[in-house]
Amino acid sequence: MEQSMQIGGLQPPQIHQIWQQLHQIPDPELPALSITDLGMIRNVVATSHGWKVMFTPTYSGCPATEFLINEIKTVLAHAGFANVEIDVVLTPAWTTDWMNQDAKQRLREFGIAPPAGKSCEHPEKSGPICCPRCNSQQTEKISEFGSTACKALYRCLECFEPFDYFKCI
Numbered sequence: 001m002e003q004s005m006q007i008g009g010l011q012p013p014q015i016h017q018i019w020q021q022l023h024q025i026p027d028p029e030l031p032a033l034s035i036t037d038l039g040m041i042r043n044v045v046a047t048s049h050g051w052k053v054m055f056t057p058t059y060s061g062c063p064a065t066e067f068l069i070n071e072i073k074t075v076l077a078h079a080g081f082a083n084v085e086i087d088v089v090l091t092p093a094w095t096t097d098w099m100n101q102d103a104k105q106r107l108r109e110f111g112i113a114p115p116a117g118k119s120c121e122h123p124e125k126s127g128p129i130c131c132p133r134c135n136s137q138q139t140e141k142i143s144e145f146g147s148t149a150c151k152a153l154y155r156c157l158e159c160f161e162p163f164d165y166f167k168c169i
């Protein structure tokens with residue numbers, strides 16, 4: 001979701017360029033998705049001395065936070081944007097509800113079942129977890145935790161392939 005502060009009723013044209021640059025930064029654990037696909041960029045605003053990017057990591061203890069902050073600064077500096085301040089915003093906490101639909105489709109294409117339902121729903125209300133390979137609803141949970149803590153490990157009962165499910169957070 002692209003947002004920005006307006007100056008004198010007008011949005012600086014560079015805001016769109018900054019969002020385009022941020023969209024090029026892949027998530028380190030999910031390289032098929034960018035940090036904007038995941039909704040990690042909350043806002044971009046012009047300040048009197050440069051730019052401010054509001055960034056929310058997927059969880060407060062995310063080991064990639066410092067890497068991503070540096071990556072944002074580096075990418076924007078290479079694109080000609082100086083004086084970039086990164087404001088790490090932890091409240092409200094990131095949620096899978098902020099992922100866009102295109103991101104969920106690309107997760108599926110990458111072999112990971114996207115979040116089903118909303119983060120505030122009880123897991124049983126979200127419905128079956130579909131296999132990202134054959135789209136079968138006949139799946140079973142093998143483990144509450146998959147390759148990362150935000151994923152669960154499932155197995156398809158039709159094609160017999162294991163797969164990660166990105167849990168609703």
